[in-house]
Amino acid sequence: MHALDIRPLTPTIGAVVHDLDLGRLDEATFEALHEAWMRHLVLFFRDQHLTPEQHLAFGRRLGPLHIHPAAPFAHGNPALMVIHTDAGSHRNNGDNWHTDVSADEEPPLGTILHLHTLPSGGGDTLFANMYAAFETLSPRMQDFLCTLTARHESNYDGHYGDHPAQREYPSAVHPVVRTHPVTGRNALFVNPAFTTRIVELSQGESDALLRHLYAHASHPRFQCRFSWTANAVALWDDRCTWHLAIWDYWPQTRSGLRVTVQGDRPYFDAASRREHEAGCEDRVAPTSTARPG
Numbered sequence: 001m002h003a004l005d006i007r008p009l010t011p012t013i014g015a016v017v018h019d020l021d022l023g024r025l026d027e028a029t030f031e032a033l034h035e036a037w038m039r040h041l042v043l044f045f046r047d048q049h050l051t052p053e054q055h056l057a058f059g060r061r062l063g064p065l066h067i068h069p070a071a072p073f074a075h076g077n078p079a080l081m082v083i084h085t086d087a088g089s090h091r092n093n094g095d096n097w098h099t100d101v102s103a104d105e106e107p108p109l110g111t112i113l114h115l116h117t118l119p120s121g122g123g124d125t126l127f128a129n130m131y132a133a134f135e136t137l138s139p140r141m142q143d144f145l146c147t148l149t150a151r152h153e154s155n156y157d158g159h160y161g162d163h164p165a166q167r168e169y170p171s172a173v174h175p176v177v178r179t180h181p182v183t184g185r186n187a188l189f190v191n192p193a194f195t196t197r198i199v200e201l202s203q204g205e206s207d208a209l210l211r212h213l214y215a216h217a218s219h220p221r222f223q224c225r226f227s228w229t230a231n232a233v234a235l236w237d238d239r240c241t242w243h244l245a246i247w248d249y250w251p252q253t254r255s256g257l258r259v260t261v262q263g264d265r266p267y268f269d270a271a272s273r274r275e276h277e278a279g280c281e282d283r284v285a286p287t288s289t290a291r292p293g
Helices: 027-040 052-062 130-135 139-145 203-217 270-279
Strands: 005-008 015-018 042-045 077-085 108-117 125-129 149-153 171-175 177-179 186-188 195-198 223-226 233-237 241-245 254-262
Touching (some): 005 027, 015 027, 027 042, 052 077, 125 130, 130 139, 130 203
Parallel strands (some): 015 042
Antiparallel strands (some): 005 015, 077 254, 149 171, 149 195, 177 186
């Protein structure tokens, strides 16, 4: 087993793993890495010279691979999504806070992004901890949200130029608060890019509540920011995070490949919530600093 050198970016979310080759992981190191991922939600690795085959193989160690509904792909493999923005681009991939393809009936569990070409400056990615976003709401608001579901819808028309869609654009209804199947923790599961309506509320009530949740969840105290270097990799958990790619480098190029791992249908487990709360020594107040993720 390779001893892991893990250095948190913030106490709340994100860590950089140093001196590890993702293309050569023995089983014990992979298991330790997975535990660190569950603890930090997002892991970053610099100087990774993965081939596309190694990139795909690393994704498959986490589970079956997810196929994006509409994005272009490389090497004839729809699981190998192209991320590319240059002077001719009309939009930037991930330019709004979101959870990857949350409109799927079974949204992704995680994503692995490998960037090869970077601008001379800019192009950072922000990540936000949705465990902390949920846990820092008032107890009364938490109780209310746990009774609700929300509709997630997707429309990729024009997002990827003339590239044909791989499948029908998905839509689904998911719990507003989901229980993570590995950690048992509960996370806020709505996002500005895909969530269109809280089902049990009127449109006006839904709009007002979603605005409040988005403003709360996007607070900097829940975030980390990663400054990319050539051949860096980010691995994030889509079940409990948001992310946002900043487009501040036009007309320069930012380019790489993304592998996404298929997840399961989101659910909320009330018993898991009670067990988690019983094990906590104290509750984070709504105005305090978020707990480590």
